[in-house]
Amino acid sequence: MATEAVHYSPKQVASALAASESSVKRWCDRGIIPTVRTHGGHRRISLDGLRAFTAATGKELVDPQVLGLPQLFCDRKVDVPGAGDPCQSGFRKALAVGDEATCRNLLFQKVDSSSRRSLTAAALICDAMQGIGDAWDCKELDPYQERRACDICIRLINELRSTLPSISDDAPVAIGGGLCGDPYQLPTALVELTLREQGWNAISIGTDLPAESFLQAAHDFRPRMVWLSVSAISHPDDFVVQQNRLADGLGEGVALVVGGRALSDAIRPQLKYTAFCDSLQHLDDLATMIAGA
Known part of the structure; x- marks a missing residue:
């Protein structure tokens, strides 16, 4: 006995596409979505018709589970926005x-x-x-x-x-990373690279760390600089407490340098730090000044 093909209502398809029901009905009536009619005149869309529509338009089923379907896969674009060079x-x-x-x-x-x-x-x-x-x-x-x-x-x-030259034994030491709630490794890796090219013995201690880990590392390495890369802040109040605990725990002569996309104008005035860097070039200039002091 043959199994009856599954058909979906415009409302169901609209929910799966994250579109309005009126838009889906309009696409049906224009023939953009292959459609059949019930005996009562209601629009119905087959799975094959839906697949033909998504293939022709590039639209994606945002929530295929609404239709009782597994995640449908599609070709992804590779052109991403950016500079024209x-x-x-x-x-x-x-x-x-x-x-x-x-x-x-x-x-x-x-x-x-x-x-x-x-x-x-x-x-x-x-x-x-x-x-x-x-x-x-x-x-x-x-x-x-x-x-x-x-x-x-x-x-x-x-x-x-x-490929950088070896760090000299008497090079100034810098340590840094990200506090709890900030898992992004790439920004702190770029800071480490920038400082190492400047001749600093720069050591990234990791991300998503409590202030106490920074203070322990400062005790272990005796740095002249501690950097804090701030790419994400999950709980602003907790972050301010952690950051200021770090600032208060560092000894005299240790520069606390902060920077990152998540440091908003609302949060920065609540923080204690030696310097704020809004770019790696700014950090590069600052590192030259500190090393020469």
């Missing part, structure tokens, strides 16, 4: 599709022609990751593509770090 555009595209070899070639071509390799690499990587993040927010890239891009960039930063 051909090297930057090529790097973004390669990073979005996970082409690590092309990313490496483009990165080293760019930095080899620059006097400040770390800052050039940071500009290339930050442009790409911002574009990938924007595309992810708009659901044009899958979360795994953003995670993979981060992993590739971390490996490339480590490769670039290995």
Whole structure:
């Protein structure tokens, strides 16, 4: 006995597409969505018709479970927004599709022609990751593509770090990372790279750490600088308490340098710190000043 084909109402399809029911009915009536009619004249959409519609329009089922379907997969775009420089555009595209070899070639071509390799690499990587993040927010890239891009960039930063001269035994020490609630590794890796090219013995101690871990590391390494990369703040009040606990716990002569996209104008006045850096270039200049003091 043949099983009757499943059909969906416009309301069900609208919910799965995160569209209005009136839009789905209009697409049905215009023939954009293949549609059949019941004996009572009601519109019904078959699974094959729905698949034909999504394939032709590029629209995605935001919630296929509404229709009793598993997640439907689709081709993702690889063009992500960013600067117009051909090297930057090529790097973004390669990073979005996970082409690590092309990313490496483009990165080293760019930095080899620059006097400040770390800052050039940071500009290339930050442009790409911002574009990938924007595309992810708009659901044009899958979360795994953003995670993979981060992993590739971390490996490339480590490769670039290995090409820098050895740190001298008397180099000033800097430690840093991210407080609890901030898991982003890429920003603090770029800070470490920038300081190491400046001749600092820079050590990233990790992310998502309590203030006490920073204070223990400061006790262990006796740094002249502690940096705090702030890319995400889950609970602002807790963050302020943690950050100020860190500032109060550092001894005299230790510069606490903060920076990051999550440090809003509302939060910054509540914090204790030596300097705020709104760019790696600013940090680079500050590190030169501190080292020479």
